[in-house]
Amino acid sequence: MAGQLLEIENVGKRFGGFAALDGINLTVAQGERVGLIGPNGSGKSTLVNCLCGTLTNETGTVQFDGYPMNGLAAHQRTHRGMARSFQLPRPFGSLTVAENLRIPLLYTVNARAHTGIKTHAHTHLNHAQLEARCAELLGLVGLANKANKLPRDLTQVEMRKIELARAMATDPKLLIADESMAGLSQSEVEDIVGLLIKLNERGITIILIEHIMRAVMSFSQRLVVLVSGKKIADGKPGDVVNNPQVIGAYLGE
């Protein structure tokens, strides 16, 4: 299938007896901007975890960039070009902000030079190039002045931005942002949406998980709705938000 970057087929995940994901099918085309919404606990983060190898799905397959992902460790999927931010930021507490961004550069971007996985025009970064890239990423999320701070000195909002910048630092083909904008001011939300659209214009496919509908609507070319571990809608954003089933799911919450 030409043009399909991500193909999810019949993915299911249970926690004990509870089905968090129930036969999810979803394909995302190369270069698409997809919004993924759903009430709290509907399984959005669990889906991200299954895609990225943090959790193992019990049923179904995930195909990314033409390769089957089942059985690959999380770091191997990152090397192949899948990146995600965690909903609750998970910075490396003993490393500075700049060092936090250096990790994906050292272990993904530079590791690709050895494994031969190509995302964009990239070779091995030397020390000066690493520094420059860190500074560039910090500038993108507006934290240039926090480079040498430790994560514990950051606000929750700043941590979300680091989380996003760290995912971007892996130089991915697919970026999944899991509720990166909670708590941000309206202008900050606009900045991040603008940033994501800019990344998308450079060829990065993006899945945005978000509760702020204004951000989702201005970002998404396509909207997917998850309710109780099932996909209930998938289509043009305008059509999806007027779908009675979707409205029902949200009003029933």
Added chain:
Amino acid sequence: MRTPFFFIIALVVGAAVFGVALWKGGDYTFYAGYVVLQFIVLATAWNILGGYCGYVNFGSAAFFAVGAYCSVALHKFDPTKPLELCLSVWIPFTEIGFRACSTLNVSFLSPIFPLPIPALIVFGGLISGIVGLGMGYLTLRLRGAFFAIATLALAVVLQTMVVNWDYVGGSRGAYIIRPSELTFAGIKLGYIQYLFLIMMLLSVIALTLARLIERSRLGYGFATIRDDELAAEACGVPTLRLKLIATTISGMLMGMAGAPFPYYIGYLEPGTAFGLSYGVNSIAMPMIGGTTSWVGPLVGALIVATLQQWVTVTISSEWGVLIVGLLLIFFVIIAPKGVVGLVQATRRRFKTGEH
């Protein structure tokens, strides 16, 4: 500072300490100094897995003992006698099976036996490194207390094996007769001075290696494992491979520290080689010194081992263990970042006070 430069400075400091000990000290200085140096190596080794990666190993004594018993085995090995190699295969719970033996003439090895201590150290390091790798494969999927318990279990299993291995003396122990002095290029050197010198060199190597790791890509990777393994994987860090590297290096250095030990002690029994003090000290020293940099284990080992040696002479060795326990409790509760952390905090306070 570049690593080769650091290595040379550390060598010079080590040589200076050796010189002062020769000039001012007696044999006792070397006997006590050897133990302090041995704990510098053990604490540094423990810290590579425990401090950098956050995996607490309670089984340091096992790796130390593997190194020590490798030396005993090689010491006992007599190449003038033919080596008997046997292969026995049988189906469990039946009488069906066979045993085939053949002898191998290994007299060609005679010129290199008995092996010099540096060769024993390399061999002991190799074997305990392999044991470290094996332990890693078996236990690294466990976290926290489960990992710690597994390492403790490893020590028990290995001790049982050694107790039942007659070749190295089993539970009776083994005597190692060492020469009283050596001659190097016409210079006479007492054996304990020689052992001290070797352990000094090993300390310098261990500290240089730890410092090199800390400042490298590998050290960053280790820190991410300590902080958050899920986030590390998401950033592309191959956490399992890095943890295996850490257990291997850590185990290797511990075995190297143990390799000369039979020659130091003269009589080695399993209870000594697997002694409680190795496991406890290798944890306590980095914790007391500080676990985030190579300086911590060095400072911790210097303070604790010196204090222990002093208390052992002036009071008793039981008091030595008690003091380590009390110090550990103090640091874990009051100053979890160790002496290094205390010094850094004080320095920062002075700096901000000036402004």
